[in-house]
Amino acid sequence: MSKGILLVNLGSPDSTEVEDVRTYLREFLMDGKVIDSPWLIRKMIVELFILPKRPIQSAEAYKKIWIKDGSPLIIYSKILQQKVQEQLDFPVGLAMRYKNPSIEFGLQELYDKGVRDILVVPLYPQYTMSTTETVADKVLEVQKKKFKDVKVNFLKAFYKHPDYIKILGDSIKENLPENYDKLLFSYHGIPERHDKKALRAAKVSKLPIETYRNQCLETTELVAEYLQLPKDKYYTSFQSRLGKDPWIKPYTDETLEHFPEEGVKNLAVCTPAFVADCLETLEEISMEGKEEFLKAGGEQFTYIPCLNDRQDWIDTLVKWFQGWENN
Ligand SMILES: C=CC1=C(C)c2cc3[nH]c(cc4nc(cc5[nH]c(cc1n2)c(C)c5CCC(=O)O)C(CCC(=O)O)=C4C)c(C)c3C=C
Numbered sequence: 001m002s003k004g005i006l007l008v009n010l011g012s013p014d015s016t017e018v019e020d021v022r023t024y025l026r027e028f029l030m031d032g033k034v035i036d037s038p039w040l041i042r043k044m045i046v047e048l049f050i051l052p053k054r055p056i057q058s059a060e061a062y063k064k065i066w067i068k069d070g071s072p073l074i075i076y077s078k079i080l081q082q083k084v085q086e087q088l089d090f091p092v093g094l095a096m097r098y099k100n101p102s103i104e105f106g107l108q109e110l111y112d113k114g115v116r117d118i119l120v121v122p123l124y125p126q127y128t129m130s131t132t133e134t135v136a137d138k139v140l141e142v143q144k145k146k147f148k149d150v151k152v153n154f155l156k157a158f159y160k161h162p163d164y165i166k167i168l169g170d171s172i173k174e175n176l177p178e179n180y181d182k183l184l185f186s187y188h189g190i191p192e193r194h195d196k197k198a199l200r201a202a203k204v205s206k207l208p209i210e211t212y213r214n215q216c217l218e219t220t221e222l223v224a225e226y227l228q229l230p231k232d233k234y235y236t237s238f239q240s241r242l243g244k245d246p247w248i249k250p251y252t253d254e255t256l257e258h259f260p261e262e263g264v265k266n267l268a269v270c271t272p273a274f275v276a277d278c279l280e281t282l283e284e285i286s287m288e289g290k291e292e293f294l295k296a297g298g299e300q301f302t303y304i305p306c307l308n309d310r311q312d313w314i315d316t317l318v319k320w321f322q323g324w325e326n327n
């Protein structure tokens with residue numbers, strides 16, 4: 001059976017127009033694995049509390065990071081896809097969980113090239129229901145509807161894969177200033193409830209399901225070990241919280257605010273929940289986060305870019321995909 005790869009990332013609005021941002025946020029936040037309330041309650045939260053104002057703020061934020069060809073998240077993902085494709089002789093497609101190119105489009109493109117056995121690659125190092133799980137749900141929904149003769153497989157979360165830890169560690173080392181007080185690992189947060197659900201599922205299924213928070217902490221520890229960082233030189237926090245429910249802690253914004261009074265004046269920040277730079281890294285961390293930190297008395301803020309199209313990242317994906325194809 002002819003094999004192919006489908007890379008999947010989260011997705012961005014089609015443009016920075018408020019209406020496009022609203023449509024994107026509606027699709028994203030109405031996903032029951034992102035806001036996990038019953039449909040009617042979710043609909044009320046999204047339509048009455050989030051969509052009237054948030055798209056206006058988010059559109060302004062997107063305008064600050066948008067590049068000539070579009071959203072950085074999509075452009076970096078496309079470059080990654082092209083560069084990986086150049087090194088492989090079987091098709092590599094790209095899709096976004098929300099908006100475009102859609103998962104249906106990505107599967108159709110591979111199908112039209114004769115692919116009947118697909119490795120779906122959620123571009124998230126750590127797994128949780130609002131990312132990896134929802135990608136799998138959508139792929140399987142479309143496969144059952146339109147591509148019954150296609151076999152789908154999923155790449156497992158790779159946060160502790162030694163190849164990934166090495167690339168992440170090397171990317172940090174190359175960007176770390178000589179004299180820094182602390183290296184902050186800032187991961188996208190999730191509501192605490194999502195991790196509690198994961199723990200319950202692990203108990204019921206007796207599968208070794210790890211909470212998202214623990215996967216993030218483990219990612220940090222493995223990189224710290226690889227880079228031989230002393231314990232007092234690094235810290236982990238969680239960003240991007242939305243709404244009033246408790247999210248996993250500590251929060252990045254509070255951490256950035258308190259660091260200077262604790263003597264952390266020269267800070268470096270990396271964001272290992274993302275493999276491609278996006279709104280959450282470029283705007284929330286390297287613009288807003290930097291401003292907050294400097295306002296609180298910080299002196300130097302270094303943002304360490306995501307893996308994007310690093311050659312070692314491309315080579316590693318190529319190696320993993322060749323291994324799968326030869327199996
Ligand atoms: C309940 C809300 C959200 C959960 C849970 C969530 C989890 C989650 N998200 C990412 C990765 C990305 N999120 C991005 C943007 C973004 N995230 C949320 C909300 C939740 N995310 C919103 C509302 C937005 C949109 C922007 C905004 O209005 O603030 C992005 C960037 C997209 C882009 O176009 O650049 C990414 C990537 C992960 C990894 C994750 C769980 C671990």
Ligand SMILES: [Fe+2]
Nearest residue numbers: 010188240280
């Ligand atoms: Fe998010």
Ligand SMILES: [Fe+2]
Nearest residue numbers: 240279280284
């Ligand atoms: Fe954000």
